[in-house]
Amino acid sequence: MSRAAASDAPRWTRSRPWTRSRRPRARASPVARAAREGATIFGFGSAGIDYVAELDGEGFVVPDGKHRASTMTVCGGGNCANALTAASRLGARCFVGSEVGDDAHGETIARELEGDGVDCRFLTTRPGTSGFTYVLVSRGENGDRRRTCVHTPGRSTEATTLAAAAMTSERAKEIMREVDPDVVYFDGRLTERAIVLAREAKTRGARTRVLVEAERLRDGLDELVGLADVVVTSKTYPMERFPECASLADAMMRVMTELCDDETRVIVTTLGARGSVALVREDVAGVEDRAATGARLEDVFTRLETLAYAGKTNDDVPAPSASAIAFVATDSTSERRAAMRVIFAPAMTLTDEEIVDTTGAGDAFIGTLAVAAGMEGFVENLGETMRLGSYVAAQKCRGVGARSALPRAEDIPSELTEKAEIAIGPTSVSSRRTALAFVIFGGFATMFADYSSEAATNTDVAKELNDLFNRAMQAPTYEESEKAWTRAIEIAPRGSPARSAALSNRGTLRLQYSEWEGAVQDLQESVDDDGDRPDALALNNLGNALGALGRWDEAMSAYLEASRNEDMREIALANYALAAFQIERADLAMRTLRKVLRRDPEFLDGRAALSAFLWAEGDFDEAEAQWTFLCKSGRGFGAKRSAEDVRDDGAIAYGVELFKQSTNQIVAELDGGVKDAGLDTPCRLYKSTDVVANRWPPRATAALDAFLRVRRDGQALDYDGAVKTYDFNTR
Numbered sequence: 001m002s003r004a005a006a007s008d009a010p011r012w013t014r015s016r017p018w019t020r021s022r023r024p025r026a027r028a029s030p031v032a033r034a035a036r037e038g039a040t041i042f043g044f045g046s047a048g049i050d051y052v053a054e055l056d057g058e059g060f061v062v063p064d065g066k067h068r069a070s071t072m073t074v075c076g077g078g079n080c081a082n083a084l085t086a087a088s089r090l091g092a093r094c095f096v097g098s099e100v101g102d103d104a105h106g107e108t109i110a111r112e113l114e115g116d117g118v119d120c121r122f123l124t125t126r127p128g129t130s131g132f133t134y135v136l137v138s139r140g141e142n143g144d145r146r147r148t149c150v151h152t153p154g155r156s157t158e159a160t161t162l163a164a165a166a167m168t169s170e171r172a173k174e175i176m177r178e179v180d181p182d183v184v185y186f187d188g189r190l191t192e193r194a195i196v197l198a199r200e201a202k203t204r205g206a207r208t209r210v211l212v213e214a215e216r217l218r219d220g221l222d223e224l225v226g227l228a229d230v231v232v233t234s235k236t237y238p239m240e241r242f243p244e245c246a247s248l249a250d251a252m253m254r255v256m257t258e259l260c261d262d263e264t265r266v267i268v269t270t271l272g273a274r275g276s277v278a279l280v281r282e283d284v285a286g287v288e289d290r291a292a293t294g295a296r297l298e299d300v301f302t303r304l305e306t307l308a309y310a311g312k313t314n315d316d317v318p319a320p321s322a323s324a325i326a327f328v329a330t331d332s333t334s335e336r337r338a339a340m341r342v343i344f345a346p347a348m349t350l351t352d353e354e355i356v357d358t359t360g361a362g363d364a365f366i367g368t369l370a371v372a373a374g375m376e377g378f379v380e381n382l383g384e385t386m387r388l389g390s391y392v393a394a395q396k397c398r399g400v401g402a403r404s405a406l407p408r409a410e411d412i413p414s415e416l417t418e419k420a421e422i423a424i425g426p427t428s429v430s431s432r433r434t435a436l437a438f439v440i441f442g443g444f445a446t447m448f449a450d451y452s453s454e455a456a457t458n459t460d461v462a463k464e465l466n467d468l469f470n471r472a473m474q475a476p477t478y479e480e481s482e483k484a485w486t487r488a489i490e491i492a493p494r495g496s497p498a499r500s501a502a503l504s505n506r507g508t509l510r511l512q513y514s515e516w517e518g519a520v521q522d523l524q525e526s527v528d529d530d531g532d533r534p535d536a537l538a539l540n541n542l543g544n545a546l547g548a549l550g551r552w553d554e555a556m557s558a559y560l561e562a563s564r565n566e567d568m569r570e571i572a573l574a575n576y577a578l579a580a581f582q583i584e585r586a587d588l589a590m591r592t593l594r595k596v597l598r599r600d601p602e603f604l605d606g607r608a609a610l611s612a613f614l615w616a617e618g619d620f621d622e623a624e625a626q627w628t629f630l631c632k633s634g635r636g637f638g639a640k641r642s643a644e645d646v647r648d649d650g651a652i653a654y655g656v657e658l659f660k661q662s663t664n665q666i667v668a669e670l671d672g673g674v675k676d677a678g679l680d681t682p683c684r685l686y687k688s689t690d691v692v693a694n695r696w697p698p699r700a701t702a703a704l705d706a707f708l709r710v711r712r713d714g715q716a717l718d719y720d721g722a723v724k725t726y727d728f729n730t731r
Helices: 030-037 079-089 104-115 160-165 169-179 191-202 221-225 237-241 248-259 297-310 361-373 382-396 414-424 459-474 478-491 497-512 516-529 536-548 552-562 566-582 586-599 604-616 620-631 643-647 651-671 682-686 698-708
Strands: 040-044 048-058 069-077 093-101 118-126 132-139 145-152 183-186 209-214 230-233 266-270 275-281 322-329 337-346 713-717 723-727
Touching (some): 040 169, 040 361, 048 104, 069 079, 069 132, 079 093, 079 104, 079 183, 079 361, 093 104, 169 191, 183 191, 183 361, 191 209, 191 221, 209 221, 209 361, 221 248, 237 248, 248 275, 248 297, 266 361, 266 382, 275 297, 297 322, 297 459, 361 382, 459 478, 459 497, 497 516, 497 536, 516 536, 536 566, 552 566, 566 586, 566 604, 566 698, 586 604, 604 620, 604 698, 698 713, 698 723
Parallel strands (some): 040 093, 183 209, 209 230
Antiparallel strands (some): 132 145, 266 275, 322 337, 713 723
16 A cells, blocks of 8 residues: 555546655656557558659649659558557557568568567468558648558458468467467458457457457458457448448447447547547446437537647647547437447647658557557546547658658657556556556546536636646646646536546645645545545545555555456555555455455565565465565566575675666666666565555565565554564564
8 A cells, every 4th residue: 555656557537646756756658668568469450562652743643644753652551560560669569460472572561560579470471462552642732631542452362262261260269379469459351360360359358358440341340340349440431331320420329339249338430630539338327217318429529529629738749638428329219328438539730741641640540549458447548548549640640651650659748658657557458567556647638527517518617627637737846736736626516527536636646745634635525526436546545545544444445445446456455455464454464465466466566565464474485485476477577586596695785786776777667668677586676665665554564674684573664754663573
């Protein structure tokens, strides 16, 4: 349990607080961290070659005309390959499943993908030609960029019988077992084989999300969409599929309700220069019993777009997304309604001169979503992910071809990486290799959950709240930040998500600065405002503040309530265990930690805590066994030295090594390069209590101190700032 920090899996409405110099530094941004512990993505679809010709002059090609191209660029293309390249540059571990011909193009396709870190072991070479596309780029009369694609499929991709025979359920099982993906992405091509793979991916349950792109009508695509957890469409596909619909909004709803199954929670549609819009299924009790009245979905789209652009303050990044809950008809009679969270994310504004080529912009956006889809909190934080995707897509447009200008993790502005910490998330769905209660990151998305609120129709209030949230998150001092949060609380309507978020953020700020009473008051009020669906992060932070005041029973109740949220479950239960140990309920503490570790054996902080608790309770052999397991765990470290080798360093040599490791750790956390920080094993992270100080309660910290010094007593800094000694000799 952290006295000054909280969960590493916050929701999108919570902000990034500040750290004092003595606190552990915040971890690097998610796109940087993805390289060492992020999503594993298996993409299946097209990989080809693009011939990109930039035409001179204005206008476009005309029949029987002759045209001059100023440049001709030959580069890798194909929706799937482009999206995986974008994801790989953001740090994900990517595998491509496709087929190419045994020609020179096939070799080029593989070479370019491998150069960007995409694993090509499932890229099949068959006799024949590889697919290629002519891309004609020109400037319109009004200065805007236009492009037209002429695609020539590869010979092998047209062999339908061969395509159907090339993927069996056994082969699909082998691929899933070998890759162990967090996300399986399909670009809509090679649908017969894709369906076999998607069915196998669905058997993995929550371990793997299926993301399907619906660009245009294709044979078999309806069935593939029906297997998706997340659907991403072009701006034209919904209306092409349901031409009888009067609006894009209605067509998107038809895709969600008629093509997708009940497990599909998200559909995102890209809108080109406008941005993107999403529908997210919400589980709201009693929705179908509501009167069949409410805003038209198309009107909600329009109002969200207005709100989102009203919040724009910086041309260097896209404006924050806006969202609202809408009760939408699910049948032609409008008698049945479902709750949908609607999200609008504006595109990033570029001048005509900045736009070189829009080819692959949608692929760049999808690649960003794929990285996020493999992380916890994806659905809750979709708005910030869409915003980051808008940025990645915009940067792509600055270069020729689909990949030349794709940004890398280090190229993303800090404003987006800090806010996208929650959008992309800290770890993959399948493994939480993180420490407990790291310093919170968060980001402003939008504060309005229902358009019936007065503030939702007042763009002046919306803009001021937007400015206040941004000002508070960027303020250099505690006083300036608290002032901004206080003003946001004053102007936000009572009971609104905006006010709840501002209260939670001010409470977290006060928690950071040891103002326990004020933190409890703010966080409790935020939880109360949320009603019967309290925010799990606020509950977890409330537990931290209550524990600092010695109100441990109340703190444990808050942690248990927070653990009901799947994304917060492990963190909250681990904090519950730490609190139990603080009040000398060691059996409960160890039982809870073992439960957490069964679910994720490489939850490093939990493993270190269990080692300390076992030592304090006198079970020395088991404590050493748990420590050895910790030292041999994953997270990118090797196991070059045994646990005893690490613990038996000479005092002076160890002191020098610890200082070097600590310095490397700080630098690495800032750069996202923990893997290369010189830390031989994960247990080196815990070579002193510095790594847990101000995060664990004092008794647990003292137990780790006793274990590290091979003693029966340990010391820790108490909440009042005094050093306290805990004697474990009675055990």
